[in-house]
Amino acid sequence: MxxxxxxxxxxxxxxxxxxxxxxxxxxxxxxxxxxxxxASLSHHLLRRADVYNRGYGGYNTRWAxxxxxxxxxxxxxxxxxxxxxxxxxxxxxxxxxxxxxxDEYEANLKQILNYLKTKAQHVVLIAPPGLxxxxxxxxxxxxxxxxxxxxxxxxxxxxxxxxxxxxRVGQEVGAPTLDLRTLQKRAxxxxxxxxxxxxxxxxxxx
Numbered sequence: 001m002x003x004x005x006x007x008x009x010x011x012x013x014x015x016x017x018x019x020x021x022x023x024x025x026x027x028x029x030x031x032x033x034x035x036x037x038x039a040s041l042s043h044h045l046l047r048r049a050d051v052y053n054r055g056y057g058g059y060n061t062r063w064a065x066x067x068x069x070x071x072x073x074x075x076x077x078x079x080x081x082x083x084x085x086x087x088x089x090x091x092x093x094x095x096x097x098x099x100x101x102x103d104e105y106e107a108n109l110k111q112i113l114n115y116l117k118t119k120a121q122h123v124v125l126i127a128p129p130g131l132x133x134x135x136x137x138x139x140x141x142x143x144x145x146x147x148x149x150x151x152x153x154x155x156x157x158x159x160x161x162x163x164x165x166x167x168r169v170g171q172e173v174g175a176p177t178l179d180l181r182t183l184q185k186r187a188x189x190x191x192x193x194x195x196x197x198x199x200x201x202x203x204x205x206x
Contacts, residue, residue, distance in 0.1 A: 018049040019078075023064070023071070023116075024085030024126070026093040027198060028055030049080055060090045060098045061108035068112065072119045079120040084112060084175075087128035088197060091162040092154045106165040113173045122176075127166040129180035129197070131156040132189070136196025143195075154197075 020026050022038050031038025032053050042051035054071055060086075063084055071139055072079075089098035090105040100108065109125075116123045133156055140148045170177030183192055183206060192203030199206075 018080035020045065020049050020051045020081045020083075021054055021071070021079055021120075022051065022083050022085070023054045024083070024201040025055060025059045025089050026057035027088060027126075027128070028053065028083070028085045029057050030198055031055065031204070033201070033204065036204045039198075040205075056084075058089060058098055059086070060100045061086045061099050061105050061112060062090075063098075064107055064112060068115055072116065078117045079123065079159075081122045082116050082120040083124045084109070084116065085125060085126040086112075087162040087166050088154070088159065091128065093152075095159075096153050102165060104160060105162060106169055109166060110173060113169065113175050117173070118173075125166060125170040125175045125177040127163040127170075127177060127179045127181065128159055129193070129199075130163075130184040130189075131159045132193050132196040134196070135190060135193060139195035147196045 020041070022031060024040075024171055028038065030036060032042075033039070038051065038053050038055075045051060054067075056067070059067075072082075086109065088103065088178045090100035113123055113125065131154060133152055136152060136154075137150065140150070160181065163179065167177050167179055169175075183189055183203070186192070186206075188202070192206055194200040194203075
């Protein structure tokens with residue numbers, strides 16, 4: 001009888017469910033757009049895990065470090081999977097507020113991963129995608145019209161260096177890494193991005 005009473009007790013919403021946390025910048029935040037990769041992952045894991053989107057538009061690894069103790073408190077743990085997706089904002093030109101020097105980015109990323117490996121069974125790193133510079137300038141004109149500067153706030157060559165560092169950190173700490181620059185090899189690459197950086201619906205699916 002006692003066993004039956006214990007089994008009948010409510011388990012709540014979180015006590016026995018596996019959890020997945022998507023941690024990153026706007027490329028993660030927008031993963032819940034229509035057809036987004038985060039939404040698709042949540043749907044795929046619907047009966048098996050709760051998926052939390054913790055994407056913060058405009059954030060870099062320096063600011064992400066300050067978020068770690070709040071999002072992943074020392075006394076808590078047990079996440080099944082955490083994805084880490086930063087670098088696009090770190091790679092902006094030095095005059096931009098989110099810019100983080102390459103060596104600091106690499107050190108920050110390593111610190112983030114080492115911390116999260118104590119909080120999750122699996123940590124997957126995602127390297128920033130390639131930048132379509134002409135599409136980025138076109139988006140600037142469409143977005144700001146006569147206020148468009150005609151100058152890029154980031155460059156593909158620089159962003160690629162940050163992606164290289166991201167892959168390197170993944171190898172050093174033993175975290176599987178998804179390198180989104182492979183999408184640039186596709187013939188339909190321009191269709192995969194909506195503004196030269198963020199994924200279009202087609203890119204999200206890809």
